[in-house]
Amino acid sequence: MQLLASYLSGSWSQGSGARTTLVNPATEAPLAEVANGGHDLESAYRYARTAGTLELGNLTFAQRGALLASLAKAIHGAREELLALAVANGGNTRGDAKFDIDGGAMTLSYYADLGAKLGATSVLADGEPIQVGRTARMGGQHVWTRRRGVAVHINAFNFPGWGLCEKLGCSLLAGMPTISKPATATALVTHRMVELFAPLLPPGALQLLVGPAGALLEHLGPGDVVAFTGSSGTASMLRTHSKILDHGVRLNVEADSLNAAILGPDVDLTSETGGLFLADVVRDMTQKTGQKCTAIRRVLVPAGRESDVFEALRDRLGGIAVGDPSREDVRMGPVATAQQHEAVLAGIARLAAATEEVFGGTGQVTPVGVPAGKGFFVGPVVRAAEDPMWCEPLNDHEVFGPVTTVGPYDGDAEFAAEFVARGHGCLVSSAYSDDRDWVASFVTAAAPWAGRLYLGSSKMAAQSPGPGTALPSLLHGGPGRAGGGQELGGERGLELYMQRTALEGDASVLKSLLGGG
């Protein structure tokens, strides 16, 4: 069986000691192993701080953008192989796998284009020059320069392709050498991508640690950045890690999120906006088997309309075949790990104690094309909450699987926003309405609780990617429970990896520093 190697200090190293086996979550067949330790991480940091900083740091944005373009091209060249790995190791259908792999390539391409646009410089202006003295001679200007440390990326199991690329697009374009650590259980896609990327990048620009983190954080120092995606439990541990605290290491957290979707009181389910709402709910429940941090978990519909919504959801979900995701007729695969399987079933049981069944019972399902008793399968589940605002398990616990809960409200936009707030901070929430006044009231009250608000309407329905898709041009992250982090968002995505400095002095000197005459 393949023993996955880490790429550290410029070479591939297999580590040593006990091993963890990576499996196919549909069949539980072993696919590969990783060593649980035995890596020289201190040297890896040193290598990033020396070779990585020198080689990558000395390039301009345009040159770094060209590197990112070559990474996107490498993904396209190995697309079928990567899709097959995502299906085998992630429990992804082909569609799910494309979402991860093509999404990764698209994000890299976006940042490649941004690099070209930023051009032959390595310093960015932040805003316009400011007069700070008596006359225009004495000026002020904020600038961004790259941080002189190491970017450490720790990713969740659900997006091994996109997760690698969305973080890397920003850190490499900003000029920070990066050590990336994927979740162990689904590391095959990330590992293969780094095999493809490594020869295309300058020495030290990208290193990979597969297997448990071990002493990864013990070598952090001033100027370093940690970008983490995963559970709030692991995030809490990172927030109090002594190296992060002692060295003021910048920490970006993308964690759990109880995203809400609200059906506006003006929307007929048979309208274009109503159809968009239903399609988005069903897509978010079943795409990646509901294992998207942005998936809709909580739904509000106008009181008296619940039964129409339930009927439409039953109708759509009833046609979805669950089973071996390598089969063409299967629309939803298993969850990614045995641990996730247990956690999702436990989460459904907790919800079931406070809600009524609408579809799928408590998640038991007979998967198609799978050996009896094998695989980490959960069927799609819809629950009904009588009083969603005060349903504790609904608003306090993220069930990271194909599960959503629907409840009624009186159509009031402020109430809907208050429901969004009950999630204590989310990555995204969505509202479906063609009533602009209602939407304006909702946005004003809900925006402080969400990193992104998706406003579904008849005018955009035909070109909408749905709320579950994080776009490179828009911020990804959310307040409160969602971690308080911010990634992507075009040029904003670089800020995590750069230092903002206020310059004050002779206005003409400031202008010339930024390439002006």
Ligand code: NAP
């Ligand atoms: P997790 O258990 O917290 O693991 C996330 C990552 O942290 C993995 O790479 C894991 O490595 C690593 N890790 C675990 N312990 C660590 C430690 N002591 N030091 C350093 N790294 C450590 O989360 P998960 O179960 O993979 O992911 C599911 C959660 O992620 C869900 O709650 C979901 O909401 C959230 N998520 C959020 C976003 C977002 O963008 N906000 C996106 C996707 C997922 P090992 O795998 O080796 O243990």
